[in-house]
Amino acid sequence: MSRLRVRALPAPLEAAVPVADPATVRPAPLTRDAIPGWFFRVDQEAFGHLLAAQTAAGRTGDILELGAYLGRSAVLLGDHLQPGERLTVCDLFDSEAGDAENAAEMTMSYRKTLTRTAFEANYLAFHAELPEIVQAPTSVLADGRIPAGSCRFVHIDASHLYEHVAGDIEVARAALADEGLVALDDYRSEHTPGVSAAVWQAVFTGGLKPVLLTPMKFYGTWGDAEAAQRTLLARDWRAEGYTVDEDAIAGARVVRLNRPAAAAPSAPSRSAPRRLALDLLPPIATRAVRRALRTARAVRGRSRVPSA
Structure with missing residues (x-):
């Protein structure tokens, strides 16, 4: 059994131990x-x-x-x-x-x-x-x-x-x-x-x-x-x-x-395969691919706008 040692305090500072519900x-x-x-x-x-x-x-x-x-x-x-x-x-x-x-x-x-x-x-x-x-x-x-x-x-x-x-x-x-x-x-x-x-x-x-x-x-x-x-x-x-x-x-x-703060998550970047493909294509083909991707993103963006 634990022993509780509580010092007696002069009134009005003495505090009775509350009975827990x-x-x-x-x-x-x-x-x-x-x-x-x-x-x-x-x-x-x-x-x-x-x-x-x-x-x-x-x-x-x-x-x-x-x-x-x-x-x-x-x-x-x-x-x-x-x-x-x-x-x-x-x-x-x-x-x-x-x-x-x-x-x-x-x-x-x-x-x-x-x-x-x-x-x-x-x-x-x-x-x-x-x-x-x-x-x-x-x-x-x-x-x-x-x-x-x-x-x-x-x-x-x-x-x-x-x-x-x-x-x-x-x-x-x-x-x-x-x-x-x-x-x-x-x-x-x-x-x-x-x-x-x-x-x-x-x-x-x-x-x-x-x-x-x-x-x-x-x-x-x-x-x-x-x-x-x-x-x-x-x-x-x-x-x-x-x-x-x-x-x-x-x-x-x-x-x-x-303790150092946790590093903030970096912005999402292109996947490694896509970066590699764009790096290996000739410049004219790379520009064509980029234009196609921008067009596709624009179309997806318009499709999300609710109709009136």
């Missing part, structure tokens, strides 16, 4: 990719590589996720837990938000699908035991319940509102060990300017050092960014079909990682 419980996913969410392949690979490299280097520590949705990223984070480490997940799930703006965002994006019951079912489809769950606004973690310096990796994907994201970044900063890594979602989306503002404020005034950029996530550290980048680039991403580029932000190097 059996008629609305989703079946457990058969694969990780079947879990709904926006945790895409490039970030799945980046998470896995960085977490595995930490373990290979003997670096230990807890993992923290602020904002979990239905568990797609939490399942992967749970894959990398080592003995003695814990994963803590903080999310409102289906409890009420504490302010009007956050409530409006939840209603617009998540309210119909996000439930704690669904998250737990998805997680338990791949792990024997649930993570530690804090069902509350992520702001409650500012009370120090996550021991300072206890985490090696923090994933922030909760609110898109500037004030909340800025607070989540401070929670991450306090929770991370010296060489710990933080990943922030939606740092560049047009509908999430508050995330962008909080991220770049942390970079330019809060000492957060960029490590990696993907289309969806910003990865950074308050430790040695160059060491993290060496770890990242020890993998031959290009050989696996990824694009790898480098930029500089205020004199500091940052790596960009992406």
